[in-house]
Amino acid sequence: MPLVTIKLCMKKTATVLLITIFLILSVAICLADENKDHVCFRVLDSNKDGNVTFQEFEKYYGNDQKKFNKADMDEDGKLTHDEYHDLLGHGSSQNQ
Numbered sequence: 027m028p029l030v031t032i033k034l035c036m037k038k039t040a041t042v043l044l045i046t047i048f049l050i051l052s053v054a055i056c057l058a059d060e061n062k063d064h065v066c067f068r069v070l071d072s073n074k075d076g077n078v079t080f081q082e083f084e085k086y087y088g089n090d091q092k093k094f095n096k097a098d099m100d101e102d103g104k105l106t107h108d109e110y111h112d113l114l115g116h117g118s119s120q121n122q
């Protein structure tokens with residue numbers, strides 16, 4: 027294999043490696059973002075359409091329809107980023 031090809035190949039590998047590290051880091055930062063018992067909206071929204079459906083929600087929070095309905099203010103069956111964050115914000119003030 028000519029040296030130029032090897033160099034190009036290494037460059038490609040390094041780029042892929044960098045992108046992978048970046049992706050892992052961004053998810054890690056996302057998860058460490060706020061408190062640890064809450065899942066980042068970006069992680070919850072697994073198909074990245076900007077809404078979290080109950081199917082997406084239950085992967086992390088279990089089959090908790092009550093919690094989901096509480097968060098779903100306009101009752102359209104999916105959570106927006108704001109609805110999700112309202113749930114987190116209000117949840118902590120309801121300690122008995």
Ligand SMILES: [Ca+2]
Nearest residue numbers: 071073075077
């Ligand atoms: Ca989604």
Ligand SMILES: [Ca+2]
Nearest residue numbers: 098100102104
């Ligand atoms: Ca909604």
